[in-house]
Amino acid sequence: MGNIEAVTDAEFEAQVLKSDKPVLVDFWAEWCGPCRQVAPILDELNTAHGDKITFLKMNVDENPVTPSSYRVTGIPTINVYQGGEVVRSIVGAKPKAALLKELESFIA
Template sequence: MVSQIESVTDAEFDAQVLKSDKPVLVDFWAEWCGPCKQVAPILDEIASAHGDKITFLKMNVDENPVTPSSYRVTGIPTINVYQGGEVVKSIVGAKPKAALLKELDAFIA
């Protein structure tokens, strides 16, 4: 299944994420990361259900090294939620859907 979540690059990050008027979830991932592949379909499901309230984007850390390092993303998958240009939530590691929904409740409720 191809992800419905669009990719964001270092060059687009400021405009698409930091200047967004609604919360933006960014999934930091890499091709070689097994847990990232487990989380991807879960995030697709959540995005399908709640994409009107929060924007979902993903960033390949190998192709875009600048942004992850500026936000000290050291382990992946790391899911950051940005609001008003700030990180308001950081979720590190693969989590089941119920756990992710609970973490994101404030943004999707």
């Protein structure tokens, strides 16, 4: 799926919580249709804004610990982490314009 790096439960703290810049994590699964709809949009945003915010994806089937600890119950869920905390949570598939609006404070 696209050009966004995957993150695992084991790497989550180092790659996400301890990052110097905001990190967007796309919680997804192979069988999730809406996740597949959002993936190319996130790829585009990563290409355009990857210098300001790190884009990562986490397969919830392969990595159950992190989604559970952040109460991710529906996918796709897109969480933005800054300073080790969730600062934005977007649940469900959204069009590019809506995602840009949600993320504008991190990519401006």
